[in-house]
Amino acid sequence: MGEMRGNCTTGIITDQCKVMFGANRKVLANTRHRWYIRHILKKTPIKLGGYARYRELNSKMSDIVWNSPSVDSFDVDWDEFIKDFDLGHNRWLSGV
Numbered sequence: 001m002g003e004m005r006g007n008c009t010t011g012i013i014t015d016q017c018k019v020m021f022g023a024n025r026k027v028l029a030n031t032r033h034r035w036y037i038r039h040i041l042k043k044t045p046i047k048l049g050g051y052a053r054y055r056e057l058n059s060k061m062s063d064i065v066w067n068s069p070s071v072d073s074f075d076v077d078w079d080e081f082i083k084d085f086d087l088g089h090n091r092w093l094s095g096v
Contacts, residue, residue, distance in 0.1 A: 037065060041062070041065070043092075044058055044061065045058075047090075047092040047093075048090070048092075051085070053085060057085050057087075060081055060084075060085075061081060064077045064078055064081055
């Protein structure tokens, strides 16, 4: 591993472990924490499988996640996705 010369990493990717998230926030306060997309998508059938429109919902979510050309387009498409499928109350998607 290379020497960092006092510089902190700008980003870190982990699974959705709350302990890791808390530790990273405490130790690496200025580092952007992201969740590993594979872990998130692996949970989709468990977290959203009960929705009547699950197949359509899952397809749309995958399309947004994998095919958004920019952060701005992701944000617009994600907001529309949440509204279209009435997911504003879903705790897993809102991070509550």
